Amino acid sequence: MNKKIKKILIICFCSFTVVGGLSFLVYEFFIPKKVVINNSSDKYVVTIDGAVETPGDYVFNKPKTLREIIFVANVLTNADITLLDLEKVISEDYQVVIPYKVGAIKKIKWKDLHSVEQLINLGIKSSIAQTIINHRRQNEKTTWEEILALKGIGQVTLAQLKDIIDLS
Incomplete structure (x- = not known):
């Protein structure tokens, strides 16, 4: 060549x-590059609290409606689900608090408040419930102003606490 x-x-x-x-x-x-994620095998956690028999974390691996999800936690008869969008499809980590019907909760007297579970079962977040129980252990009596001054408690939580705790 x-x-x-x-x-x-x-x-x-x-x-x-x-x-x-x-x-x-x-x-x-x-x-x-376009990334394709296959969500069909991904797991997600739904935390259910409030007016349910078995609050806690539930793991799912495919999308479900809110109706299907809260069904597994056994919604109580005094739950108010009228404002929940039960047909909403949940496919990622999610937290739902099932509210009680207004007037359906029998208030707990301050002197009878002894465990975090009492408050959690009434829809109070566990961290707030622990704060309230610690305050209760240190104080035979309290006022709403003292409770409002506790870390993590604002006006919304205070209103919720007023619906379930009797300070007298």
Whole structure:
């Protein structure tokens, strides 16, 4: 073969190699790629609290309606589910508090308040329930102002506590 042709072939081969390598690098590092996630096998956790017989965390691996999810926690007869969108499809970590019907809760007297579970079963978050129980253990009597001053308790939580605790 002619030396000129060999040089041209070598130059073409090297050029194609360089261009191909650069194209690969540009494609690999600079062009965004669409990521497809298969959610069908992913698990998610739904935390259910409030007016249910068995509050807690429930693990699901496929989308379910809120109706299906709260069914497994055994909704109590004095639960108020009228404001919940029961047909909402849940497919990711989610937290739901099932409220009690207004007037359906018998208030707990301050002197009879002894466990975190008493408050959790009435829809109070566990961290707030623990704060209230710690305060109860240190104080025979209290006021709503003292409770409002506790860490983590705001006006909304205070209103919820007023519905379930009798300070007299």
